[in-house]
Amino acid sequence: MTNSIIHIFLAILMPPLLIGVIGKTKALFAGRTGAPFLQPYYDIIRLLHKGSVFSSTTTWIFRAGPIVALASTSIAALLIPFGAHPSPISFQGDMILYAYLFALGRFFTMAAALDTGSSFEGMGSAREAAYSCLAEPTLFFALITLSRLSGSYSLSPMLINISFGIWLNAGAALLMLVGGMFIVLLAENCRIPFDDPNTHLELTMIHEVMVLDHSGPALGIIHYAASLKLFVLGAFFVHIALPYATGNPYLDWGLFIISMLELAVVIGVVESVMARLRLIRVPQLLVAATILAAFSTLLVIR
Amino acid sequence: MADDFSPSTLIFAATLLASLSGTPMLLCRLLPPSRAQLLSTVLMLSASITGLSGALLALISGKTEHFQLPLSLPFGSGEVGVDPITAWFLLPVFLITGSAALYGRAYWNADKFPETVCKITFFFGLMSGFMSAVTLARDGITFLFFWEIMALAAYFLVATEDKKPEVNSAATLYMITTHIGTLALFALFPLLALAAGSWLFPDAGSLDATSTLATSLFFVSLFGFGMKAGIMPLHIWLPSAHANAPSHISAVMSGVMLKVGVYGIVRTLSFFHGFPLWWGIILLLAGAVSALAAVLFAIAQHDLKRLLAYHSIENIGIIFMGLGVALIGCSTSSPAIVMLGTAGALLHILNHATFKALLFMGAGSVVHATGTRRIDLMGGAARFLPYTALFFGVGAVAICGLPPLNGFVSELMIYIGLFRGIQGSGVAAAADALAIPALALVGGLAVACFVKVYGIVFLGTARSEEHTAHHEAGWQMLLPMGLLAAICFIIGSAPALLGDMLQRASSEVFPSALESGIRLVSLVPLPTLSFVAAALMLMIILLALWYRRTTLKSSRSDSVTWGCGYRRPTARMQYTASSFAEILTGLFAFLLKPEISKPDIAKGMFPPSADFHNHAPEVVLELIYTPLLERLYQRFLPIRRLQNGILQQYVLYILITLVLLFMSDYL
Structure with a gap:
């Protein structure tokens, strides 16, 4: 019970911090001081108090987009184990629900973008639709590998099962999985090299261009949901890449927080040293991720 | 109620009532057409209610009954019967035909279409009744009789507007393919009689699947029934027939008649035991290929109903994948996989019937309001058709298999079956492992496709003056859609309601593999799914209420969509269906072979007017x-x-x- 409360507490409070850490890392690389770690919290709270501007072409779908995206991501946050602790909700087949909840959020985000009738938002929506379905098989190959390694059909046993022992036995498979899943993590969360959240040219963006017309509280929800998505997908990745566990519940929570921050630093480093890919190259990289994940499946199933 | 009351009575009465429901239209001398149509609709609705209650009672009791038909044919007497498999297939039959009949009264009203209304109502009743009859038949000859009447009635329904050349060619193509399929069935039943020793259907699980005769039976039934079900590459009749038939007819054909084809395969499979592994792998492969290819073709379509037709092929593919999983489970003797695959396939049959009929009816309502089927000419329909937009939205989310609607539950069962399969070894595990990402890709592409449809048709602003939607459909069209949308929601959020019925029907399909009495509920946590669905809905509602309060408190203003510096965005600047799908059709051009004519705009100092055109052929x-x-x-x-x-x-x-x-x- 305590663990469930800590789980929910972390899922609610910690996500924007990751964005803050990424920003700080990038600032350090660029030789700037950068915004404080808590800046994303201030931004979200400020947006929640602002007024809204609605385009007169929009309908209720436009308002539903951010809400459904946040609701589905937050249910997904309850399905994923954090560190060595099982998730609050766990049942056979919850990995499928986990993947499909993101699809539900995406459906409404993309529909909300098309609701504005703007060509730019249509463009973002089309890109998101195309690239996200290419990312889907990678996640499922990863789930197959994990399910086979642990012999279970639920996220918590699947992910908690991974330890240094498993790494010694199936290191090659897990290494390829780390590669594939990191690419998907960046793509799904619209980070460089797939998308640049900070760019000011709509023609080059994917996620940001879909939410051009959202303002005020809706934009706040979108920013928060995006950070939560990074957190939830990051928690999945951290299980595979950094499977530390001590056995002491409190130490394990601390370890989880540290690993998530490490992940944010790594993303920040990647964003600092890489440029955004040309859009034509995006599908190729996503297919490469799928192939990596497929190889890892092949290694464990053969 | 008497002790010897049996639900079969209700089912037979409903079948008869449905077949005869079109007869009032033949009495044009006595009744004015609008009266006759009303009477037909009432008959069809009562048939639907009677049949549904009969089918539900039969599923709850789980009884199997047989009745002799007093026919003096050279092949011996005919037999009909009701068992849980039949009863399960009767659920979509009666649910969809009843809804479509009510919808059809407004959509194809006698006052507006006086020339064709007699034909369409009469054959609609005939097709509905005989779809039910096909599932009741228990011997080869009776089956073929009923099957032919159903198939021919469907021909006349496709050809309702036979004055139009494209309708005529679609109907002719349907006629040719359905008869090629029937030809295969003419081979199937004598072969079956050879194997079973009688024209009557053999008992479930009584034939050995390893014999040469069984192999030929498998392929012939896959071809004959696959033609009707629309599995790739036998699907060629389906897109044009569904696009050109009136919408409520497309709803019934796509929602139910394809399932009668699947019924044929399920029934044939149920005769066997000791399946070789490759049977399952062939079904899984056929399903995965159909699902993937069809969803890609769907993305490239510009015609609303043609697009939906391709999605029927996709969903039939998913159903086949479920059956393939079950067969693989049979040959690796793991009852859990058999149960999951069968229950997933059976539930997906009901689910697809519900949301596809809903989507075709929604499409019909849009076509009715805009006067075109071309997606690129529509836009902003949600403003004028708020209820249609809502119901179509439910159908769109459901068909993508997203929680908390019904498509998710059946896909989840198939997924868990596949995940159990990969724990095994050898070819079976490899096939299962490859099917999982394929199914995931299908899901992702379906989301892309339905965002496109929903976004371009209902959202944004109207793209052409002439085809702007202006009037919402009447209650007779909205009520069936609302009912089907509610069913999508109920099955999605409380799947445990159907758990026992699914269990019974699945155990009947593979009795020998499932005799250990494994429980479906122990394999898929149906009550937990309800809990998660409730949590998701609660979360959405709370957030929506909070958002509403916040926006009411703070200032709000209305403006035009931000146009990147342009003062006024026009409707023609919006993304179209073609531009939305461009990335994906480009990636899969090797399969789709799109024909694109793109003029060179930048030629010369004063470029002339240019015309862009693309088309995805079948x-x-x-x-x-x-x-x-x-x-x-x-x-x-x-x-x-x-x-x-x-x-x-x-x-x-x-x-x-x-x-x-x-x-x-x-x-």
Whole structure:
């Protein structure tokens, strides 16, 4: 019970911090001081108090987009184990629900973008639709590998099962999985090299261009949901890449927080040293991720 | 209620009532057409309610009954019966035909279409009744009789507007393919009689699947029933027929008639035991190929109903994947996988019937309001058709298999079956492992496709003056859609309601593999799914209320969509269906072979007006079958002299054949 409360507490409070850490890392690389770690919290709270501007072409779908995206991501946050602790909700087949909840959020985000009738938002929506379905098989190959390694059909046993022992036995498979899943993590969360959240040219963006017309509280929800998505997908990745566990519940929570921050630093480093890919190259990289994940499946199933 | 009351009585009464529901239309002398249509609709609705309650009672009781038909045919007497498999397939049959009948009264009203209303209502009743009858038949001859009547009635329904050339060619294509399918069934039942020793259907699990005869039975039934179900590459009739039939007819054909084809395969599979592994792998492969290819073709379509038709092929593929999983489970003797695969496939049959019929009805309502089927001419329909937009939205989310709607539950069962399969070893595990990402990709592409449809048709602003939607559909069209949307929601959020019925129907399909009495509920946590669905809905509602309060408190203003510096965005600047799908059709151009005519705009100092045009052909039909058949035709032209249109000569042929057959006895 305590663990469930800590789980929910972390899922609610910690996500924007990751964005803050990424920003700080990038600032350090660029030789700037950068915004404080808590800046994303201030931004979200400020947006929640602002007024809204609605385009007169929009309908209720436009308002539903951010809400459904946040609701589905937050249910997904309850399905994923954090560190060595099982998730609050766990049942056979919850990995499928986990993947499909993101699809539900995406459906409404993309529909909300098309609701504005703007060509730019249509463009973002089309890109998101195309690239996200290419990312889907990678996640499922990863789930197959994990399910086979642990012999279970639920996220918590699947992910908690991974330890240094498993790494010694199936290191090659897990290494390829780390590669594939990191690419998907960046793509799904619209980070460089797939998308640049900070760019000011709509023609080059994917996620940001879909939410051009959202303002005020809706934009706040979108920013928060995006950070939560990074957190939830990051928690999945951290299980595979950094499977530390001590056995002491409190130490394990601390370890989880540290690993998530490490992940944010790594993303920040990647964003600092890489440029955004040309859009034509995006599908190729996503297919490469799928192939990596497929190889890892092949290694464990053969 | 008497003790000997059986739900079969209700089912037979409903079947008869449905078949005869069109007869009032034939009495044009006595009744004005609008009265006759009302009477037909009432008959069809009562048939639907009677049939549904009969099917539900039969599923709850789980009884199996057989009745002799007093026919004096050279093949012995006919038999009909009701068992849980039949009862399960009757659920979509009666649910969808009843809804479509009510919808059809407004959509194809006697006052607006006085010429065709008699035909469409009469054959609609006939097709509905005989779809039910096909699932009741228990011997080969009766089955073929009922099957032909159903298939022919469907021909007349597709050909409702036979004055239009494209409708006529779609109907002719349907006629040709359905008869090729029937030809395979003419081979199937004698082979089955050979294997079983009688024209009556053998008992479930009584035939050995490893024999050569069983192999040929498998392929012949896959071809004959697959033609009707629309599995790739036998799907060629489906897109044009569904696009050109009136929308409520497309709803019934896509929602139910394809399932009668699936019923044939399920029934055939149920006769066997001891399946070889490759049967399952073939079904899984056929399903995965159909699902993937069809969803890609769907993305490239510009015609709303054609697009939905391709999605039917996709969903039939998913159903086949479920059956394939079950068969693989049978041959690796793991009852859990058999149960999950079968229950997933059966539930997906009901689910697809619900949301596809809903989507076709929604499409019909849009076509009714805009006067076109071309997606690129629509836009902003949600403003004028708020209820249609809501119901269509429910259908769109459901068909993508997203929680908390019904498509998710059946796909989840198939997924868990596959995940259990990968724990095994060898070819079975590898096949299961490859099917999972395929199914995931299908899901992702379906989301892309339905965001496109929903976004372009209902959202944004109208793209052409002429085709702007103005009037919402009447209650007779909205009520069936609302009912189906509610069912999508109920099955999605409380799947445990159907758990026992699914269990019974699945155990009937593979009795030998499932005799250990494994419980479906122990394999899929149906109550937990309800809990998660409730949590998701609660979360959405709370957030929506909070958002509403916040926006009401703070200032809000209305403005035009931000146009990147342009003062006024026009409707023509919006993304269209073609531009939305461009990335994906480009990536999969090797399969889709899109025809694109793109003028060189930047030529010269004063570029002339330019025209962009793209089209995704039906690759299998136009690039494979037609050229092949054309060459066959040229090659066999001399033989055509036998077919000269003189009736007397045909009678002579029959005589010669008979004489030869008699002689062959003495040789």
